[in-house]
Amino acid sequence: MATATEAEAMRRAIALAARALGATSPNPVVGCVLLDPAGRVLGEGFHQRAGQAHAEVNALRDAAARGHAVRGATAVVTLEPCNHTGRTGPCAQALIEAGIARVVYAVADPDPTATGGAATLAAAGVATEGGLLAEEAAEGNAAWLFSVTRGRPQVRWKYAATLDGRSAAADGSSRWITSAASRADVHRLRAEADAVVVGSGTLHADDPQLAVRGIEGAVQPLRVVLDTRATIRPDARVLDDAAPTLVVTGPDADTRHLPGTEVLRLPTRDGRVGIPELLAALYERGVRSVLLEGGPVLAGAFLAAGAVDRVTGYLAPALLGAGPAALAGAGIGSIGEALRLDITEVTRIGPDLRLTAIPKSQAIEEN
Ligand SMILES: NC(=O)C1=CN([C@@H]2O[C@H](COP(=O)(O)OP(=O)(O)OC[C@H]3O[C@@H](n4cnc5c(N)ncnc54)[C@H](OP(=O)(O)O)[C@@H]3O)[C@@H](O)[C@H]2O)C=CC1
Numbered sequence: 001m002a003t004a005t006e007a008e009a010m011r012r013a014i015a016l017a018a019r020a021l022g023a024t025s026p027n028p029v030v031g032c033v034l035l036d037p038a039g040r041v042l043g044e045g046f047h048q049r050a051g052q053a054h055a056e057v058n059a060l061r062d063a064a065a066r067g068h069a070v071r072g073a074t075a076v077v078t079l080e081p082c083n084h085t086g087r088t089g090p091c092a093q094a095l096i097e098a099g100i101a102r103v104v105y106a107v108a109d110p111d112p113t114a115t116g117g118a119a120t121l122a123a124a125g126v127a128t129e130g131g132l133l134a135e136e137a138a139e140g141n142a143a144w145l146f147s148v149t150r151g152r153p154q155v156r157w158k159y160a161a162t163l164d165g166r167s168a169a170a171d172g173s174s175r176w177i178t179s180a181a182s183r184a185d186v187h188r189l190r191a192e193a194d195a196v197v198v199g200s201g202t203l204h205a206d207d208p209q210l211a212v213r214g215i216e217g218a219v220q221p222l223r224v225v226l227d228t229r230a231t232i233r234p235d236a237r238v239l240d241d242a243a244p245t246l247v248v249t250g251p252d253a254d255t256r257h258l259p260g261t262e263v264l265r266l267p268t269r270d271g272r273v274g275i276p277e278l279l280a281a282l283y284e285r286g287v288r289s290v291l292l293e294g295g296p297v298l299a300g301a302f303l304a305a306g307a308v309d310r311v312t313g314y315l316a317p318a319l320l321g322a323g324p325a326a327l328a329g330a331g332i333g334s335i336g337e338a339l340r341l342d343i344t345e346v347t348r349i350g351p352d353l354r355l356t357a358i359p360k361s362q363a364i365e366e367n
């Protein structure tokens, strides 16, 4: 049984892991704390970027830098230590070689190429225990765990609307519905995502930049524009150098006006870029989480494709009475077909409300 000190160390490891959310894909976020037999912290670390040292190795280095020997110590890790040699060596082996006597981890590694660390540790005589604070640790790694088991990124649809559910005014103007505080909060969502996606409608109406602003050290997500016929103008703000951008078109789009822009041609469905094809291609590029920023037509198409996994709505205390609804054309005709969600969070942000919700079907699956 894990001790209260180990549980406290796991909470710290989960917090450490969260610091790198949005920066590690295609890898998970992982945190690690090393304890001596009396429960004192010897070292701690987290995985900061794909290709760089894993959490366990950083914690071992931290202990060494602090002048602490780790032989006989306990490693508390948010994810089962990996068992494979990828860009870095296997962590299970590193822990064994360092003389770690006990490993307590939260979540088993579902990645078929990396799994098996617990068995390797146990075979080497290391006392190994999984499942400590598993739910909290899994929530911290939700997008990665989701994507690795399904082979597509997890999609969070974000929208801003008035209390009567309008996402733009009747004349098409929509800047700004929500407060500056809410819009700043959206930049945190962008920073946590690997890619931010909009359709050509939003592109032409808003000329959005879609980069993370105001968060120091944030890794910029890939900006993705779904533009079947490549109607984007070369001077669109989304093509500036603040972050990488991918313009996704149908197979026959004329892109001669976009020299130097990365274009991905995908098959169409009903004359528009295919969403399953898009998600598969993004996964292939290492994208594990997508922030879908609109607009209503594209959001409806994602919903119809069964590809809305999280919803974050910012509701402003304003009424419009006309103008597009937040979501259009999702192919839902009767109340029985409504996608039912569980609200998992409600927070006041300045004058607005932020709501987060998860489809009921996924909540059942994940419990
Ligand atoms: N309040 C908010 O949160 C937001 C509001 N808005 C507002 O919404 C309005 C724009 O809305 P909207 O036109 O819905 O914008 P979208 O960004 O949803 O763009 C829709 C267009 O995307 C293209 N597209 C490419 N592939 C697909 C696909 N598989 N499914 C659906 N569309 C696809 C289509 O054009 P094509 O095939 O020709 O490329 C389609 O017409 C603006 O007024 C904007 O200000 C926008 C975003 C957020």
Ligand SMILES: Nc1c(N[C@@H]2O[C@H](COP(=O)(O)O)[C@@H](O)[C@H]2O)[nH]c(=O)[nH]c1=O
Binding pocket: 159, 160, 174, 175, 176, 177, 178, 179, 182, 183, 186, 198, 202, 206, 207, 208, 209, 210, 211, 293, 294, 314
């Ligand atoms: N109007 C509206 C939003 N609109 C979204 O923000 C995008 C603009 O991004 P950027 O150019 O980077 O600031 C825009 O295209 C649309 O996706 N978001 C909100 O949080 N609140 C708002 O009231």
